[in-house]
Amino acid sequence: MDDAGFILGSYFLTFATVALYAWRAVRSGRKVSQQVPDDEKYWL
Amino acid sequence: MTTIEPAKAEQDTAQQSALPSQRSTATRGTRTIGIVAVVALGWLVAFGLGFSPADRDQDESVRILYVHVPTIWLAYLAFVVTAVSSAMYLFSKKKSLGWDRAAGASAEIGVTFVAVTLAVGAMWGRLTWGVFWQWDARLTTTALLFVTYIGYLAVRRLGGSHEQRAKRSAVLGMIAVVEIPLVHFSVKMWRSLHQEATVANLDGDTKMDGLMLFSLFVGVIAFTLLYVWLMLHRTRSMAMEDLLEERGLDEALAVRRAEAAETATAATSAPPTATMKTGSDS
Numbered sequence: 113m114d115d116a117g118f119i120l121g122s123y124f125l126t127f128a129t130v131a132l133y134a135w136r137a138v139r140s141g142r143k144v145s146q147q148v149p150d151d152e153k154y155w156l
Numbered sequence: 157m158t159t160i161e162p163a164k165a166e167q168d169t170a171q172q173s174a175l176p177s178q179r180s181t182a183t184r185g186t187r188t189i190g191i192v193a194v195v196a197l198g199w200l201v202a203f204g205l206g207f208s209p210a211d212r213d214q215d216e217s218v219r220i221l222y223v224h225v226p227t228i229w230l231a232y233l234a235f236v237v238t239a240v241s242s243a244m245y246l247f248s249k250k251k252s253l254g255w256d257r258a259a260g261a262s263a264e265i266g267v268t269f270v271a272v273t274l275a276v277g278a279m280w281g282r283l284t285w286g287v288f289w290q291w292d293a294r295l296t297t298t299a300l301l302f303v304t305y306i307g308y309l310a311v312r313r314l315g316g317s318h319e320q321r322a323k324r325s326a327v328l329g330m331i332a333v334v335e336i337p338l339v340h341f342s343v344k345m346w347r348s349l350h351q352e353a354t355v356a357n358l359d360g361d362t363k364m365d366g367l368m369l370f371s372l373f374v375g376v377i378a379f380t381l382l383y384v385w386l387m388l389h390r391t392r393s394m395a396m397e398d399l400l401e402e403r404g405l406d407e408a409l410a411v412r413r414a415e416a417a418e419t420a421t422a423a424t425s426a427p428p429t430a431t432m433k434t435g436s437d438s
Contacts, residue, residue: 115283119219122276123201126223129275130382133268137389141181144396152399155183155392 181392189385196378200226203371211368217283218368224280226375228273228298230383232336234266235305237387242329245322253398254391256322259329261390263308265383270302285349293342294350301335308332318398 150156204222211218238259245255277295278288289295312325343352364372 118279122279141393
């Protein structure tokens, strides 16, 4: 595969960024969730 | 002893019920969407890097298309959702802050995906044009879109009440969305290095191999599912952050009021020594 570095790099960059953002979103949710009682969580 | 123990047990139960048992923003629904999104992303990698054929003109570098196009599609979708949610907040009678949080969460996701589009596009540009960046119409307008929504997120972080935040960011969210047609049609309006739309073009003629089109379709589906999953998690987090902020503000106000009341009580109960002294002098 020609130019494999750029092609694989573009996939890696995309998935790494998305994974990082998703991890931050879940982590911040867990952090604040511990301080809020269940009856205040509208999705439960 | 026997009277204290049930009372203590009752107190413990009351404390336990106040503590959150659900310590995340996940539900069965988000878990299902998350799993389907991960499977779809796996399919995207398989089709994008494996099954889809090389292009006649661009050869193997065409494989970048399967992540580049879905990420910008997702960013467009996210910013449109921001604009619609902003309008819903501004023009609805109820003025629910849920709309504002949806607008904010969507803009945050959109900014992340525009950043990915620009970075991945630079890599593709290096392969096809020989340079990472050109001040080309499409590239410049996309960079402008990115900067605008960074500004939108900055405006959301300015001080004030949640209602003030919602109002000012809703106005900005509705104005900023005008940039999307500017970005999309920039390749038609100006002379551009960037190729014109292959799928979402006005004449409706798709000049693409079937397997290539399917790979692109898998990418769009995968990233759209990911967007829904991220939106659910972020809006829930933001709702709790707003709640905790409100509580913190209420507690701070209560402390300040108590301090002010104490000061007022101390001032009225203290002996008026200074006045008496002044009176005796005169």
